[in-house]
Amino acid sequence: MARPNSSPRRQQILEALAHMLETHPGERITTAALAAEVGVSEAALYRHFPSKARMYEDLIAFIEETVFSRVGIILAEEPEAADRCEKVLSLLLAFSARNPGITRLLTGDALTGETARLRERVAQFFARVETQLKQILREGEMRSGAALPVAVPVAAGLLLAAAEGRLRQFVRSGFERPPTEGWPEQWAVLARGVFSA
Numbered sequence: 564m565a566r567p568n569s570s571p572r573r574q575q576i577l578e579a580l581a582h583m584l585e586t587h588p589g590e591r592i593t594t595a596a597l598a599a600e601v602g603v604s605e606a607a608l609y610r611h612f613p614s615k616a617r618m619y620e621d622l623i624a625f626i627e628e629t630v631f632s633r634v635g636i637i638l639a640e641e642p643e644a645a646d647r648c649e650k651v652l653s654l655l656l657a658f659s660a661r662n663p664g665i666t667r668l669l670t671g672d673a674l675t676g677e678t679a680r681l682r683e684r685v686a687q688f689f690a691r692v693e694t695q696l697k698q699i700l701r702e703g704e705m706r707s708g709a710a711l712p713v714a715v716p717v718a719a720g721l722l723l724a725a726a727e728g729r730l731r732q733f734v735r736s737g738f739e740r741p742p743t744e745g746w747p748e749q750w751a752v753l754a755r756g757v758f759s760a
Contacts, residue, residue: 570611572603572607572611573611573612573621575601576597576601576608576611576612576618577618577621577622577625579597579600579601580592580597580618580619580622580664581622581662581664581665582600582664583596583597583600583664584663584664584665584667584668584673585663585664585667585738586664588667588672588734588737588738589672591675591676592615592673594608594609594615597615597618615677616677616678616680616681619668619673619674619677619681620680620681620684622665622668623668623681623684623685623688625665626658626665626668626669626688627688627691629658630654630655630658630688630692631691633654634651634654634695637650637651637654638699643703644699644700644702644703644704644706644707644758645703645754645757645758647699647703648696648699648700648722648754648757649750649754651692651695651696651699652722652723652725652726652750653743653746653750655692655726655730656726656729656730656742656743656746657743659729659730659733659742660733660741660742660743663733663734663738666730666733666734666738666742667734668681668685669685669688669689669730670727670730670731670734671685672734689723689727692723693719693720693723696718696719696722696723697715697716697719700715700718700719700757701715711757711758712756712757712759713757718757721753721756721757722753722757725749725753726742729742729743729746730742
């Protein structure tokens, strides 16, 4: 979870926060509990971060950097729209499976009682994923010369909703039900509906 220009202590704090989000599902993380987890005083936390909201913002930035840098690789390597969409969504699900605590941020579960700005950042992340799916689908239509059976925004919304639903099930199960479980079969059904003219 290394971020550029991040001090080792800042990194340690973010890793502890992600760990606590995973091991304390349903609980609100306090700065006192986080300081105890890291082994420092609350004042020491605030020397590295001006607020708990800033810690969450840095975790969201980590999600964005990780996911969208890999989306760029997928777009460079995969020419077909269906394969691109499948790989982008599979990336999101696999990232979530590897980072259960951070998934609580993506579903909003960890943001109850936090600033609205954090929920807006998460909404922007998903809007960006949806925009990427729309772009992939539009380019696919242009390349093939054939329209999808449904409008591009409808198709992109459906694909994203399926992935978001998997993330929510993962959190709701207490991280027992991986978001990747059964995904290949579910993708096959979605792909038939979205890409079959």
